[in-house]
Amino acid sequence: MSTSKSSxxxxxxxxxxxxxxxxxxxxxxRTHEVRIIGGEWRRTRLxxxxxxxxxxxxxxxxxxxxxWLASLAGAGGGELPGWHCAxxxxxxxxxxxxAASRGAASVLMCEQDAALVAQxxxxxxxxxxxAVRVERGNGVNLLARCAPRSLQAVFIDPPFDxxxxxxxxxxxxxxxxxxxxxxxxxxxxxxxxxxLAESGxxxxxxxxxxxxxxxxxxx
Numbered sequence: 001m002s003t004s005k006s007s008x009x010x011x012x013x014x015x016x017x018x019x020x021x022x023x024x025x026x027x028x029x030r031t032h033e034v035r036i037i038g039g040e041w042r043r044t045r046l047x048x049x050x051x052x053x054x055x056x057x058x059x060x061x062x063x064x065x066x067x068w069l070a071s072l073a074g075a076g077g078g079e080l081p082g083w084h085c086a087x088x089x090x091x092x093x094x095x096x097x098x099a100a101s102r103g104a105a106s107v108l109m110c111e112q113d114a115a116l117v118a119q120x121x122x123x124x125x126x127x128x129x130x131a132v133r134v135e136r137g138n139g140v141n142l143l144a145r146c147a148p149r150s151l152q153a154v155f156i157d158p159p160f161d162x163x164x165x166x167x168x169x170x171x172x173x174x175x176x177x178x179x180x181x182x183x184x185x186x187x188x189x190x191x192x193x194x195x196l197a198e199s200g201x202x203x204x205x206x207x208x209x210x211x212x213x214x215x216x217x218x219x
Contacts, residue, residue: 034094037063038078039101041127046092049116056094057157057186061207061214065184066098068205068216069153072182080104083152086176088139088169093120095155095184100131104153109134110142140165143172151176157186166191170199174219185215 033045034056048056057065063078070078083104087096090109100107109132111117117136124132135142143154154173158165166187173183182204185191190213193202205216 034059034092036094036098036101038066039098039103041097041101044097044101044127046094046097046123047119048092049119051113051116052159054091054116055160056092057214058209058212061186061209061212062094062098064207065095065214065216066102069182070102072180073152075103078102080153084150084178085153085155086110086143086146086151086173087155087157088142088173089156089158089165090120090134091116091157093123095157096132097123097127097129099153099155100129104131107132108142108146110137110139112136112138140168140172143169143176146176148175149178149181152178152181153184154181155184157184160188167199170196170201170217174199174201177219181218183215183217185217187213187215189213191215191217 032048034048036042036044037059048054066078069080073080073083075081079102080099081103084106085099085104086108088110090096090111093109096107096109109120111120114136117134120134124134154176156169156173188211190206196202196217200219201217203215204218207214
């Protein structure tokens, strides 16, 4: 049997050659999913697009939040019968669809990104979510257009790096709150009553989970 030159000299033969580099994987716009936790659409999956600043509310936080809300609604099982809600930085729609799944009478979702708006509308159609309305636009402006004292819950969860949106959204949300209504604020830090007082708000409930600070605020 003949022996190759590379074997004699210790060089690399055909079997020893480095494998060819793999082509890069195509960029995926759908890196993972979250699920609706409770209600009519429990376990329904919502795609999470790979977009800067898009950060769905963690499952543990959403479960705690909707238990808080249900206790205020006086309903069992995390339900929100008859509630009118606004999810003004909707993103994946995890908060808004969760509210609708749990019996909210209406959920207004607002999102600026056109691709995310299309995704929200596709989910709305798939679920036949008649209580949900999706709009493309600025969440702060949408709150300013809401009828006074018309909402039981406002969800404010903008990208963490857009700090200016927080105070603007809080100021716009307060006039839209019905008596006993609440604001859910998700942020990278804890907001204290002293700074919330400018908007006439105070912290009713607070939870820290990883990098997320979840607040339930009321007037």
